Amino acid sequence: MNTLKQFPYEQVLVLGLAKSGAAAARILLENGKKVRVNDFKKEENNSTAQELRNFGIEVVTGGHPLSVLDDVEVVIKNPGIPYDNVIVKEAIHRNIPVITEVELAGLLTDGPIVGITGSNGKTTTTTLIYEMLRGSGEQAKLSGNIGTVASEVARESEPEDILVMELSSFQLLGIQTFKANVSVLLNIFEAHLDYHKTLNHYANAKAKIFENQTKDDFAVFNLDDDMVVQLVDQTNAQKIPFSATQPCKDGAWFDGNMVYFKEKPIIKRKDIVLVGEHNFENILAAIAAASLMGATPEAIRHVLTTFQGVRHRMQFVREFKDRTFYNDSKATNILATSSALNAFQQPIVLLAGGLDRGNDFDDLIPYLKNVKSMVLFGQTAEKIKAAGNMAGIERVEIVDNVEQAVQHAYAQSEEGDVILLSPACASWDQYRSFEERGDMFVRAVHKL
Template structure:
């Protein structure tokens, strides 16, 4: 049977965790005839979306995971990606050999549109957005969703076979797929991240690899040739591989040569796409994102002119090395999405100006010693806050930075940075940490930073 025509009316499904993706998949499966129960440990006052599901006739259990929630009459568990696998209902399902998936698996089963799946430790959102814009500029129908914007199950039913579904996918989402098969899968990079969830680097890598597990030689894998982990992973991939690289020529894919982005197919001469100097995005890491997006777009037969136009005009995604404002000759940049040390390091590499760095956040047991060399090279002052503040103070000492300050929050950090920075400097929020010790999301943290920066200018105008 065609997977899009699967008969869901025989399924009894528990959706664990509401939030955006949980609500979307519960509604869709209910619409398809499945018997759905939604469950979330949060109390009702923190789950306003529960009323919408109940109005549709979907039972919702809140405030706890009942002991009898999972039983042999349940056919499938669809869990929120952020729910760990050690919670009771997940463990009970696994013990009973009941499949546990994320909504990505459901979207993959239902999608008529070919899927482009993009994952990696850093750069997912920028690359996914770039691909969507390139395809649209090239005259293709393309919908961007997943870990960015709408949940996949919110959009999948509205897409036809002549459209592209461009999906940003996290390791949390990919760990819960079984039959998911993207036409094009891209792995941008892999560094140590989310080990509080995955426990081991091996599990983190294995989760990312699931993007390719169902691909065949007619599908495409786009991989980073400069990443040793990607090179090792390539040995177990059955699909056709296109590489991208900043540092070396590749047999097939996209790379940098003599200051140009060039593309090459196996056995053919390389062709120039665009001068690196014309790429609007700032930073070496964004150049990698541009290379990956170019490879994906070329694989979709996107016209080179549309790729060039997008690379010249697209200046970035909010909270990703986002320029905010210049005040008294000081440029302020919001890179709140830098939730690990590697992302923070890459953002610092993007600047030639002296940097007043604002960093800190959730303590995940990282010592940040790898940042000392880049601190020595780029950072004139560090302002830190949150659980990791004492660690950043120590790393600043290691780097010989004398201007190092601990403050209460991001707003106070901006005020302090404005006092320290001089004309020609950059003030950069690049936390190297998740936000959850003080803020609900990196978006909230970044928005507070921007508001605080604009407030500086407003005070000067009074």
């Protein structure tokens, strides 16, 4: 078990529990820190709070009294808690640092870290890098937004372990010293503006992945995304581009037939089984990052000729009566759904809708050309219907939930159609997570 190194604080407030908060509290206690936990949920409905209290941690639940900041030297907040939260605002006012749990991960491990961020494609890219490294005999471990909490993985890691971390803008905004040996920035698209308020604030949060890198580190970046190209200028790391459209012989690139890393041929495009142009960019990023960490061309080829996607991200579910069903529940914004729609030539019955973050869906209209009908649900159903009507889609239905949507989609489909769940919205209006939403879709498909 690894211990915290160079963590200069003795009295810590953990704000918000969930998985990352509970992990941080336990690790801090193990390292002799004085820990206080504050969670808005009342204790009678909060088994994690009760468990931490049994460990001897001071726990305050059912609200956010400012007194929880008394004598505190640092706040470790749940990444999803916004910066206009009353405790966070007061901490900043008192000049108390506010960080996220991923900062602890960097202080707990002596091994290398590969950090992956971007608006879309993080989970797929992270999984590809992990599989490529494992296939090459490297001791890679998944952590962060995918799999286990980053600090828990780092706590148990060996110096030779490579931590492959999926990192959100929420996590990165709260780092001080955290550093990835290889950072990956996939793309920037307008997202999470309810949290970050402006696109620039959101992009700068993503760019913090470069902040502490040195000339001995690597920054893998998307040469085809203008905002990413601007942001990577901030890093001191060695810049490694990837591009699906232009040669970049110091990175990962494509000549129309063969994929290369630098001058080394890796795989023919036609041999890659993962569908979608957006996934091709993810593949190029993964090839670059994995190669820098020692993955072999043979292992990379094996992964790319067998890997068909992660759950809830363009996940093939089944073929039934010549209809093909795909679960893309992780498509929580317009760009992700646009990419999914671009992946198919067949007629599509689109299932979409979810949390209303205040945006319209006009940007989706150019990508609806293969959509023959739509079945919508959630808070944004009427807004997406308006976009569908503007795109000339004649059949648009609104239903109560994903399970009903599957039944209606199948009823209006024909042989040869793709039935695609790609919501273009977060799930929190009706479901606890995009995983829960996707699982409901999969169950409903199999019930057919």
